[in-house]
Amino acid sequence: MTRLSSTIASLAVLSTVAGCGSRNSYWDKPVSAVSYGLANGVALLDDVDHRVVILTAQDHQEVTTTAFPIGHNAVTTMTSPDAKRLFVLSTGDWPPRTKDDQKPSLTVIDASTFDMQRAHYEMSVPLPNLAIDPLGHWAIAYAGSGASASFVQNPNEFVLFDLTSPNSLGIPRTILSQGGTPQRLTFTPPLQLPNGQRRLLIIETQIDVTLLELDDIKGPEVKIPLKSNVNAPPVAPAGVVVDGFDPNSPGDARIALRADNNRNVFTFTLGRSSDPNYDYGASINEIDVGGVPTDIAFVRTGDGGLRVAALVPATTSAVLADPDTSITTKVALPAPYTKLSLVTNVVGSGTGTDVAMLWNSGSSAASGVAFWLLGNTVGQPYFSIEAIPVQQPIQNVDDVAHYEQLKVLETQNQSSFFVLNLISRAVSPLQTSGRAALVIAPDGQRMWAFAPGGQDLAKLNFSDLNPMPVKTEPAIDNVFDVARATGPAGGRSLIAIHKVGGVGATVFDALNPTTADSHRLSGLLLEGP
Amino acid sequence: MKRLAIALGAASLLVAAPSARAEDPPAPETQAPTNPALAPTGHTNRLKSMWRFELGYRGSFVREATFDPFSTQDYFAQVSLGGSRTVYTRGRFSFAPGFMWDYGKTGATSRGDAASLEVHRLVIPLEGRLHFGAWGYAFLRTAPGIAEMSAEVDDPASPANLTKSRWLFATDVSAGYAYPLWPRDNPMDLTPRIWLQADSGYGWITPIGLNLAPDLPSSDPRIASGVDLGSLTMRGAFLRVAAAISY
Numbered sequence: 101m102t103r104l105s106s107t108i109a110s111l112a113v114l115s116t117v118a119g120c121g122s123r124n125s126y127w128d129k130p131v132s133a134v135s136y137g138l139a140n141g142v143a144l145l146d147d148v149d150h151r152v153v154i155l156t157a158q159d160h161q162e163v164t165t166t167a168f169p170i171g172h173n174a175v176t177t178m179t180s181p182d183a184k185r186l187f188v189l190s191t192g193d194w195p196p197r198t199k200d201d202q203k204p205s206l207t208v209i210d211a212s213t214f215d216m217q218r219a220h221y222e223m224s225v226p227l228p229n230l231a232i233d234p235l236g237h238w239a240i241a242y243a244g245s246g247a248s249a250s251f252v253q254n255p256n257e258f259v260l261f262d263l264t265s266p267n268s269l270g271i272p273r274t275i276l277s278q279g280g281t282p283q284r285l286t287f288t289p290p291l292q293l294p295n296g297q298r299r300l301l302i303i304e305t306q307i308d309v310t311l312l313e314l315d316d317i318k319g320p321e322v323k324i325p326l327k328s329n330v331n332a333p334p335v336a337p338a339g340v341v342v343d344g345f346d347p348n349s350p351g352d353a354r355i356a357l358r359a360d361n362n363r364n365v366f367t368f369t370l371g372r373s374s375d376p377n378y379d380y381g382a383s384i385n386e387i388d389v390g391g392v393p394t395d396i397a398f399v400r401t402g403d404g405g406l407r408v409a410a411l412v413p414a415t416t417s418a419v420l421a422d423p424d425t426s427i428t429t430k431v432a433l434p435a436p437y438t439k440l441s442l443v444t445n446v447v448g449s450g451t452g453t454d455v456a457m458l459w460n461s462g463s464s465a466a467s468g469v470a471f472w473l474l475g476n477t478v479g480q481p482y483f484s485i486e487a488i489p490v491q492q493p494i495q496n497v498d499d500v501a502h503y504e505q506l507k508v509l510e511t512q513n514q515s516s517f518f519v520l521n522l523i524s525r526a527v528s529p530l531q532t533s534g535r536a537a538l539v540i541a542p543d544g545q546r547m548w549a550f551a552p553g554g555q556d557l558a559k560l561n562f563s564d565l566n567p568m569p570v571k572t573e574p575a576i577d578n579v580f581d582v583a584r585a586t587g588p589a590g591g592r593s594l595i596a597i598h599k600v601g602g603v604g605a606t607v608f609d610a611l612n613p614t615t616a617d618s619h620r621l622s623g624l625l626l627e628g629p
Numbered sequence: 630m631k632r633l634a635i636a637l638g639a640a641s642l643l644v645a646a647p648s649a650r651a652e653d654p655p656a657p658e659t660q661a662p663t664n665p666a667l668a669p670t671g672h673t674n675r676l677k678s679m680w681r682f683e684l685g686y687r688g689s690f691v692r693e694a695t696f697d698p699f700s701t702q703d704y705f706a707q708v709s710l711g712g713s714r715t716v717y718t719r720g721r722f723s724f725a726p727g728f729m730w731d732y733g734k735t736g737a738t739s740r741g742d743a744a745s746l747e748v749h750r751l752v753i754p755l756e757g758r759l760h761f762g763a764w765g766y767a768f769l770r771t772a773p774g775i776a777e778m779s780a781e782v783d784d785p786a787s788p789a790n791l792t793k794s795r796w797l798f799a800t801d802v803s804a805g806y807a808y809p810l811w812p813r814d815n816p817m818d819l820t821p822r823i824w825l826q827a828d829s830g831y832g833w834i835t836p837i838g839l840n841l842a843p844d845l846p847s848s849d850p851r852i853a854s855g856v857d858l859g860s861l862t863m864r865g866a867f868l869r870v871a872a873a874i875s876y
Contacts, residue, residue, distance in 0.1 A: 122701070122702065123702075123703070124694075124697060127697055127698060127739045128738075129740065131741055148740075573788060574786050600785040600786050601741060601742050601783075601785040601786045601787070602742050602782075602856065603786065604785075605786075616850065618852065619852045619853070620786075620787070620853040621853075621854055622786040622787035622791065622853070622854075622855060623782065623786065623787065623841075623855065624786075624856075625740065626740055626742060626856050627858060627859070
């Protein structure tokens, strides 16, 4: 029997070893998905399986899934500002060891229609950061801050992708360095330059600014140093704003820049260059605003002039600076506001002067919001501020698509929020029993409040702000209000994502959500490669 | 299990029925041997005409991608239990139908979810044998039958385990050899004998669509759907080793 047993055992072991074909390693790794809202669906990034799965809402709370391959090792994923495109930047299999290893690449999924398309752009070096052109023409991969994507990296190199030429090769470019490396990239609208309308790429480094023409990315670069002499402390750019879109006003293109460590606002007027090698040049102007500004904008004031508005919370004031003469007008504020956005199109007077909304982000003080009527400011600055109290410190201000008169004020404690009507100046408070996150529907009709990691969800129509609560069984990671591909026109679904197991979702009718009619999906990323 | 018991019972009846029509008569002590070389005159050769019951191990190689969620290897282990009865002999050849039950279950953690696959295979082995006296016999076996496949995935996002179970057509074709271990002498004695055998072949079960659905009671008002893992065909080469007892 010993011989029998050993024979059977040997055969069993032999056959087991012979059958040890391994499965795809994809199965051995738990799901770690991140969800993104798109114009016509929800994207689930499944980096382990090198794919993006798009959920498309159908009639009757049904959902279809479509998988698109992406490059290996995704490092940055972003949506375009209009949510019609998803961008996935991948480092590939770097450094390559075999001829089959993937190159670094950018995958773009066009979700502007329900017939989604994928484009793939390869590049020669892995870069971890991505900047997206708000007009949809360009995307740029760059090194930026953070960890290097390879053993040796040129931090001044970036790769430009022409999104109007699908599947093309990225165009590499290295800018000259005087010690800084690109930290932030800004795509301008068309500017009226001496040689015609051009779009520029503004590259902020730690110490200076570089301008490049987007349509001639290999062309000469205009470098603008930000300190007047070598002994001056370096100026660290913290953001730019651009003006000069009027084709009838050649030479009015201007850029304003603020810094994290400097009380000046820097303005650059783009005009003809004295150097024949350049089509345009930049004349720099430094304007002292009395303190480090936290936000700036180009505004039109009552005297018809162009000014740079700067918020200086250190002096609880705002400053209007003439970019040509450097003359400033200081406006005392009721609170040290740190953020500014123009709401002229909603509450403007029709005289061409701007109205700005001010609020304080990141402060523990309940500073409320204020309207800054720039038509009055230059002559009568003390008449120009209208404050509206809000009971909680504001964390963020959200726009409502298609209803620009409405703003949603998110508070720091996340247990209450406010809907502000810019025209009536009414501030409607809404409270939640716990920490809540807000999602505003892209059609602007409603918003959703949900408890991240909880089961509570509520719809609020902007028309009546009447909460309609529903519940899910698994914990909610995120929610998305999306259009349906089928069914009656205007139908929308609310897809609540559950990041448990193979990723699940609960789908509601966004217009009339009820728990009883909800549809629960599971294992969305469990299906094989 | 009720379905399994019914199936086993039906298979037993199938095996029992042909024995009445066997060329070897039911009273072996009075039967004339069909092959004098194998059996002395006036006795039945119990190495050739016999009831056999076997218990073994079966390993199947399944290289289907849709098998991956349920196993970390392309391999499916089963236990085999079966019986047969010689119903016809001629010269060195004999024929023995029987029944066989193969059972196996495999599981794996797939993308964080526990997944399992269970297979009951009930077949009617139809076995032709070529005898070599005290050295046993070689055999060729075809085994049509049915199989119940049950797949299950425990996904926390689902209100209940995702399951699917189906009865499917199954068949095996294999060839092998059976060797009498003990006792090898006195083939006419009506004493139990122990055999060692092995066979190898190809097994196949018709495809099952792995569109798993939450296992909710029909009264549950929740609307839920599951996951589609594709279509799985359990097919591939297999190897089986078994110990058998005959009399």
